[in-house]
Amino acid sequence: MPSAKAAVLRQTGAPMTIETVDVGPLAPGDVLVRVRAASLCHTDLEAIEGALAVALPAVLGHEAAGEVFEIGAAVNGLKRGDRVVLSWNPHCGACFYCEHAQPILCRQFLANAPAAFHFDGKPRLSCDAVAVHQLMYLGGFAEYCIVPEASAVRVPDAMPFDRAALLGCGVMTGVGAATRIAALRWGDVAMVIGCGAVGLSAVQGCVLAGAGAIVAVDPNPVRRVLAQQLGATHAVEPGEAIDVARVLSQDRGADVVIEAAGVPAGFRLSLEAVRPGGQVVWLGKVGVQQEVAFRWGSLMQEKRITRSSYGGARPQQDFPMLARAYLEGRLKLDEMISARIPLEAINEGFAALKRGETVRSVVMFA
Ligand SMILES: [Zn+2]
Numbered sequence: 557m558p559s560a561k562a563a564v565l566r567q568t569g570a571p572m573t574i575e576t577v578d579v580g581p582l583a584p585g586d587v588l589v590r591v592r593a594a595s596l597c598h599t600d601l602e603a604i605e606g607a608l609a610v611a612l613p614a615v616l617g618h619e620a621a622g623e624v625f626e627i628g629a630a631v632n633g634l635k636r637g638d639r640v641v642l643s644w645n646p647h648c649g650a651c652f653y654c655e656h657a658q659p660i661l662c663r664q665f666l667a668n669a670p671a672a673f674h675f676d677g678k679p680r681l682s683c684d685a686v687a688v689h690q691l692m693y694l695g696g697f698a699e700y701c702i703v704p705e706a707s708a709v710r711v712p713d714a715m716p717f718d719r720a721a722l723l724g725c726g727v728m729t730g731v732g733a734a735t736r737i738a739a740l741r742w743g744d745v746a747m748v749i750g751c752g753a754v755g756l757s758a759v760q761g762c763v764l765a766g767a768g769a770i771v772a773v774d775p776n777p778v779r780r781v782l783a784q785q786l787g788a789t790h791a792v793e794p795g796e797a798i799d800v801a802r803v804l805s806q807d808r809g810a811d812v813v814i815e816a817a818g819v820p821a822g823f824r825l826s827l828e829a830v831r832p833g834g835q836v837v838w839l840g841k842v843g844v845q846q847e848v849a850f851r852w853g854s855l856m857q858e859k860r861i862t863r864s865s866y867g868g869a870r871p872q873q874d875f876p877m878l879a880r881a882y883l884e885g886r887l888k889l890d891e892m893i894s895a896r897i898p899l900e901a902i903n904e905g906f907a908a909l910k911r912g913e914t915v916r917s918v919v920m921f922a
């Protein structure tokens with residue numbers, strides 16, 4: 557088993573340190589992945605800041621792509637050299653929720669997440685013989701990581717690693733919100749609130765689903781321009797959003813509103829902007845103990861509200877489909893990469909993400 561250079565979080569609120577970790581042992585159902593690219597997502601930031609509880613020390617990183625380096629004895633769907641995008645939602649396939657086609661609620665997945673080891677409770681990484689945890693069963697901010705077979709999803713060899721990495725979390729969540737959760741219909745008036753990586757992906761999901769108009773909402777003018785490059789027909793400040801949706805819909809409001817800003821004002825706007833009987837999909841989040849207030853009237857009139865964590869992801873189907881969409885020019889990913897950085901620059905990368913300066917910074921491994 558190789559050793560790996562990794563960014564290790566030892567204390568919440570403190571910078572990650574670049575260290576060498578020991579990788580292994582490989583269980584029969586595991587895959588050893590040589591990570592080639594891993595992007596910086598807000599959920600990692602939550603772990604760094606302590607808002608998301610994760611056992612420490614840990615290697616974060618859950619939006620990553622690489623190549624299969626070694627497989628466990630029981631793995632038969634992958635081989636060395638396969639190009640893979642990592643999924644952070646391994647699931648047992650046998651619990652109540654798995655049987656109800658809701659793998660994101662898998663009991664094993666949720667129960668084992670805070671301990672940040674695999675489902676068997678055993679570590680796959682160590683440093684000076686002390687176990688190191690893996691955020692979301694992955695730990696992509698390392699040269700190598702060991703993941704369950706189901707978390708390594710093969711994509712075409714032509715798919716560049718840096719763009720492939722984006723598919724694993726933000727793009728899947730945003731595109732899936734439009735195509736899997738909202739089930740947008742041809743010609744619908746859609747609104748996407750918040751134009752970070754998830755929101756920009758939701759805009760593209762609305763394009764792929766055949767929306768008739770897509771209103772992107774963000775206070776940041778640079779993000780609004782980007783949203784229009786990626787397919788938004790209108791890009792407006794939050795204060796203008798409701799009026800624009802009304803003009804486009806004979807005063808009804810948007811058929812579908814996808815919230816990807818993660819602020820109380822965004823959640824409120826989503827309900828005010830959707831038409832009676834319309835669909836609201838919430839992707840953003842605030843602190844789990846935080847309360848958010850709504851005008852009761854905005855909740856009335858048969859509106860359907862869904863909170864989704866992964867856009868209804870079916871990674872084995874969706875990741876190859878998203879990769880093909882990119883390779884055929886139907887999904888734009890190049891525009892979402894703000895910077896390619898070495899692992900050593902990861903802390904500055906997260907500071908820039910927090911300041912809202914970047915959509916996605918991608919750590920590149922040799
Ligand atoms: Zn399950």
Ligand SMILES: [Zn+2]
Pocket residue numbers: 597598599600618619725726
């Ligand atoms: Zn993420």
